[in-house]
Amino acid sequence: MISFVLTRLLRAIITILAVVTFAFVVLRMSGDPAQVMLGPDVPQDVIDAFRKAWGLDQPVWVQYLAYLKSIFTGDFGVSMRDKASALDLVLERVPATLQLTIPALILKLVIGIPAGIYAALHRQSFADRGVILLAILGFTIPSFVMGLILVLVFSIILGVLPSGGQDTWVHGILPTITMSIGGIGILARFSRSAMIEVMGQPFIRTASAKGLKWRDVVWSHALPNAAVPIVTIVGFMVGSLIAGAVVVESIFSWPGIGRLLIVSVSNRDLAVVQCILLVIAATMVVSNLIVDLLYGWLDPRLRSRAAH
Amino acid sequence: MTPLIQATNLARIYQVRRGLFAQPKPVRAVDGVSLAVMPGETLGIVGESGSGKSTLGRMLLGIDQLQAGEVRFEGRAMPELRTAEWRALRAKMQLVYQDPLAALDRRLTIASQLAEPLEIHRIIPKDQRPARVAELMVAVGLRQDQAGRFPHELSGGQRQRAVIARALASRPKLLVCDEPVSALDVSIQAQVVNMLRQLQEQNGIAMVFISHDLKVVRNIADRVAVMYLGRIVEEASSDVIFRSPRHPYTQALVSSVPVPGKLLEGRVILQGEPPNPANRPAGCAFHPRCSIARDICRSTAPVLRQIENRRTAACHIVADGAVPVAA
Amino acid sequence: MGAAKSNLVELRDLKVAFDGVQVLHGIDLTVGRGEALGLVGESGCGKSVTWLAALGLLPGKAGVSGSVRLEGRELCGSPRSTLESVRGGRIAMIFQDPSSSLNPVLRIGRQITEALALHRGLRGDAARTEALRLMDMVGIPDARSRFDLYAHEFSGGQCQRLMIAMALAGEPDLLIADEPTTALDATIQAQILDLLIQLRAETGMATVFISHDLGAVSQVCERVCVMYAGRIVEQGTVEQLFAAPRHPYTRGLFDAIPRIDGPRQPLVPIPGTVPNPKHLPAGCAFSPRCSRVLQSCHTELPPLVPQGDGRLLACARPVPLALVIHAAKPRTPARIVESALQ
Numbered sequence: 001m002i003s004f005v006l007t008r009l010l011r012a013i014i015t016i017l018a019v020v021t022f023a024f025v026v027l028r029m030s031g032d033p034a035q036v037m038l039g040p041d042v043p044q045d046v047i048d049a050f051r052k053a054w055g056l057d058q059p060v061w062v063q064y065l066a067y068l069k070s071i072f073t074g075d076f077g078v079s080m081r082d083k084a085s086a087l088d089l090v091l092e093r094v095p096a097t098l099q100l101t102i103p104a105l106i107l108k109l110v111i112g113i114p115a116g117i118y119a120a121l122h123r124q125s126f127a128d129r130g131v132i133l134l135a136i137l138g139f140t141i142p143s144f145v146m147g148l149i150l151v152l153v154f155s156i157i158l159g160v161l162p163s164g165g166q167d168t169w170v171h172g173i174l175p176t177i178t179m180s181i182g183g184i185g186i187l188a189r190f191s192r193s194a195m196i197e198v199m200g201q202p203f204i205r206t207a208s209a210k211g212l213k214w215r216d217v218v219w220s221h222a223l224p225n226a227a228v229p230i231v232t233i234v235g236f237m238v239g240s241l242i243a244g245a246v247v248v249e250s251i252f253s254w255p256g257i258g259r260l261l262i263v264s265v266s267n268r269d270l271a272v273v274q275c276i277l278l279v280i281a282a283t284m285v286v287s288n289l290i291v292d293l294l295y296g297w298l299d300p301r302l303r304s305r306a307a308h
Numbered sequence: 309m310t311p312l313i314q315a316t317n318l319a320r321i322y323q324v325r326r327g328l329f330a331q332p333k334p335v336r337a338v339d340g341v342s343l344a345v346m347p348g349e350t351l352g353i354v355g356e357s358g359s360g361k362s363t364l365g366r367m368l369l370g371i372d373q374l375q376a377g378e379v380r381f382e383g384r385a386m387p388e389l390r391t392a393e394w395r396a397l398r399a400k401m402q403l404v405y406q407d408p409l410a411a412l413d414r415r416l417t418i419a420s421q422l423a424e425p426l427e428i429h430r431i432i433p434k435d436q437r438p439a440r441v442a443e444l445m446v447a448v449g450l451r452q453d454q455a456g457r458f459p460h461e462l463s464g465g466q467r468q469r470a471v472i473a474r475a476l477a478s479r480p481k482l483l484v485c486d487e488p489v490s491a492l493d494v495s496i497q498a499q500v501v502n503m504l505r506q507l508q509e510q511n512g513i514a515m516v517f518i519s520h521d522l523k524v525v526r527n528i529a530d531r532v533a534v535m536y537l538g539r540i541v542e543e544a545s546s547d548v549i550f551r552s553p554r555h556p557y558t559q560a561l562v563s564s565v566p567v568p569g570k571l572l573e574g575r576v577i578l579q580g581e582p583p584n585p586a587n588r589p590a591g592c593a594f595h596p597r598c599s600i601a602r603d604i605c606r607s608t609a610p611v612l613r614q615i616e617n618r619r620t621a622a623c624h625i626v627a628d629g630a631v632p633v634a635a
Numbered sequence: 636m637g638a639a640k641s642n643l644v645e646l647r648d649l650k651v652a653f654d655g656v657q658v659l660h661g662i663d664l665t666v667g668r669g670e671a672l673g674l675v676g677e678s679g680c681g682k683s684v685t686w687l688a689a690l691g692l693l694p695g696k697a698g699v700s701g702s703v704r705l706e707g708r709e710l711c712g713s714p715r716s717t718l719e720s721v722r723g724g725r726i727a728m729i730f731q732d733p734s735s736s737l738n739p740v741l742r743i744g745r746q747i748t749e750a751l752a753l754h755r756g757l758r759g760d761a762a763r764t765e766a767l768r769l770m771d772m773v774g775i776p777d778a779r780s781r782f783d784l785y786a787h788e789f790s791g792g793q794c795q796r797l798m799i800a801m802a803l804a805g806e807p808d809l810l811i812a813d814e815p816t817t818a819l820d821a822t823i824q825a826q827i828l829d830l831l832i833q834l835r836a837e838t839g840m841a842t843v844f845i846s847h848d849l850g851a852v853s854q855v856c857e858r859v860c861v862m863y864a865g866r867i868v869e870q871g872t873v874e875q876l877f878a879a880p881r882h883p884y885t886r887g888l889f890d891a892i893p894r895i896d897g898p899r900q901p902l903v904p905i906p907g908t909v910p911n912p913k914h915l916p917a918g919c920a921f922s923p924r925c926s927r928v929l930q931s932c933h934t935e936l937p938p939l940v941p942q943g944d945g946r947l948l949a950c951a952r953p954v955p956l957a958l959v960i961h962a963a964k965p966r967t968p969a970r971i972v973e974s975a976l977q
Contacts, residue, residue, distance in 0.1 A: 577826055
């Protein structure tokens with residue numbers, strides 16, 4: 001078990017390192033922050049001074065090593081724009097994002113999973129076809145289209161809900177719904193197919209042949225088995241709690257991480273962008289780790305394989 | 309006469325390592341097996357799951373690597389895996405295994421599947437290929453109108469015929485058949501077994517026939533080797549070994565075959581199950597299930613000895629006084 | 636059928652269709668109390684479907700008609716709760732692939748005690764004690780320490796023993812064993828057959844043994860039904876059928892089995908393949924493969940009728956009794972003898 005956790009931990013660290021490196025290289029290759037920050041009509045000596053101040057005149061690999069060193073000492077850099085600590089800037093925005101993503105996640109779970117399971121247990125029924133259709137619509141319509149449609153209907157035509165801002169909880173309704181619809185569709189589809197597969201397994205027939213009530217066959221024999229694939233998807237969703245809001249925050253001008261990311265990228269505010277990517281990578285890696293541990297708990301076959 | 313294929317002291321040991329920091333553990337799948345097959349002869353290999361019989365078959369063909377020992381084909385050592393020489397040799401030795409649907413390409417018609425080895429091994433000129441394909445189909449009892457069919461349009465028996473036809477395309481001298489009829493119904497099984505026997509008699513192909521079904525093996529093999537936990541425990545001619553099995557495991561195996569109209573009474577029913585190859589018992593691997601085991605069986609592994617003319621067995625008790633077989 | 640011994644289960648004209656394709660064409664079958672009945676046939680003949688249909692275990696899209704009576708009580712078309720009370724309690728069933736027939740994420744002990752709670756109201760320590768007794772009874776060594784293990788920690792043979800323990804938990808009157816030894820190694824097969832015979836002797840429960848293996852059936856059963864393409868073609872005692880199979884298909888099945896004793900001879904296969912249920916031949920479904928076929932066989936379906944010796948037979952031109960050679964003796968292929976006589 002210890003070796004299992006150690007292996008996973010090592011893998012997690014490597015993943016984060018890869019993300020950090022990738023972000024670092026791509027950001028340096030995609031435009032000069034000095035030009036973007038200072039504007040087009042600045043004299044060359046000002047630009048040079050800016051570069052020197054931020055260490056941009058050094059070779060990339062020297063910059064990279066310096067960056068790694070500071071990360072390991074807990075220093076995530078300073079925003080070129082606000083001169084504030086990048087980490088503080090990012091963490092400050094986290095609660096706003098979670099205000100949207102956590103309710104959206106809950107909606108996905110409580111609607112998506114039961115809908116999928118219901119559809120699986122009533123295959124070919126009217127409800128099943130309805131769930132499939134809505135699920136496909138849900139995850140094929142991009143969230144910016146969905147967001148605009150909702151704004152059009154509820155804010156402009158009906159005028160019942162605000163279309164942007166973060167003043168009261170009512171402002172959160174439309175962005176939360178926009179964000180959850182795709183996930184509901186995905187979860188419904190996944191839960192449905194996981195459940196259908198499990199219901200076709202020989203051990204379900206055994207449970208029925210034993211004389212168990214239908215309800216008990218589903219609850220105590222089928223669901224624990226269907227949980228493994230469903231947990232995988234939920235894990236992805238938890239992993240994107242921070243990153244999943246970029247588009248929706250922009251549409252509804254919600255001051256979360258997503259908005260900060262877009263602003264920082266267009267300003268080439270390197271430290272802030274890198275810090276956001278690091279936070280996103282970390283949440284994904286941590287949720288993956290939790291999913292892996294959950295697998296072992298849910299499926300004893302995986303547990304014993306890992307333990308030996 | 310030199311054997312067509314001769315294997316000496318083959319061993320295949322898997323290192324099973326569970327987890328990054330765990331101590332690797334050796335699993336002896338095949339452990340010191342020697343055998344020889346003459347041209348045109350059929351050697352049956354029987355044993356239960358975990359006996360290593362399938363691994364042995366793959367080692368003979370060079371698909372599974374040897375960790376120890378040597379395989380000689382027509383008197384020459386096997387070339388390195390995946391070299392041009394090895395590929396050329398593989399045309400002479402073919403594998404047929406249990407699941408024909410997995411062995412066939414779902415997107416190709418039966419005729420193209422059969423033409424494929426002809427192209428790969430460049431055996432005959434292009435214009436003669438259709439005739440050869442037709443000939444192969446006749447040989448395995450497929451109808452000409454089935455040439456354009458896809459694998460899923462055929463029955464299980466017909467698919468296995470197609471797999472065998474494809475194996476025969478390169479005119480092999482050796483067929484290794486791993487449970488070729490186990491997935492088929494009894495009536496179809498008999499069709500395929502008869503066909504294999506007929507092909508073999510007509511073309512003088514040697515065969516290694518691996519199966520857990522003793523009845524089928526008895527019917528097709530000239531000689532039979534019984535495997536238990538990676539080793540051969542008894543080997544003799546097919547008639548002799550089934551009429552008078554000597555090793556206690558062979559006795560139990562033969563006795564466990566249900567014969568129509570014969571009751572279970574008086575049959576040897578073994579206690580327990582074959583041990584896990586990762587936890588091989590000390591001494592004779594069979595001793596925990598053996599009814600005649602003595603002290604020596606628990607401490608010393610018996611070697612394969614000649615106990616009669618043309619019969620070898622690895623058992624301390626039946627081999628008392630017999631001479632060891634030179635490896 | 637003798638009226639003296641009351642029948643436990645009676646199937647009358649049981650029919651099953653999947654998506655409009657009929658796979659079972661009216662099965663009439665009775666199982667007496669304590670009796671061991673064998674159902675033999677090749678894949679797709681309907682031997683398993685018959686009993687899955689009887690217990691309502693087929694998927695919803697299957698159309699089932701006819702009558703299934705347990706001690707006179709109709710099960711076919713009865714509400715789900717009736718079937719649930721019969722399953723496991725009166726009629727238990729075990730399956731071909733024991734390892735995947737046990738739930739992989741639930742502990743073995745729990746899967747057995749679940750059945751005990753359901754049918755015998757046992758809970759807690761009482762259930763645990765009884766489950767351990769059952770595990771002992773079916774030959775699981777060291778049951779106490781393995782009570783909390785999962786299915787993947789047992790071998791295939793042990794999983795089948797656990798399935799049997801679970802089936803015994805409800806103290807059923809009938810155990811349906813659907814190819815229980817097919818997936819197992821030869822020596823383990825013999826152990827499981829032995830266990831089934833022994834348990835029937837101890838508990839007096841009736842057994843329906845479904846198998847493609849005539850050898851296994853003859854060891855376990857007293858009476859045998861041979862099925863082909865969704866119909867029973869011959870039915871009789873084990874002695875009758877094995878001494879003198881009369882239906883050409885039964886005869887063909889015997890001839891096709893390779894023998895473990897006697898001289899080695901080419902096998903005698905049945906030509907052709909099992910028909911696709913979608914395109915069943917007209918008349919007798921076996922006629923295209925039959926060596927004794929008559930012109931009328933292609934148009935007329937022979938009914939299953941009682942013969943003088945008590946067996947049932949559905950054939951217009953059965954193998955004559957005089958020509959049948961005892962199956963246990965070294966065999967001369969019957970077809971050769973026959974053609975010499977004609």
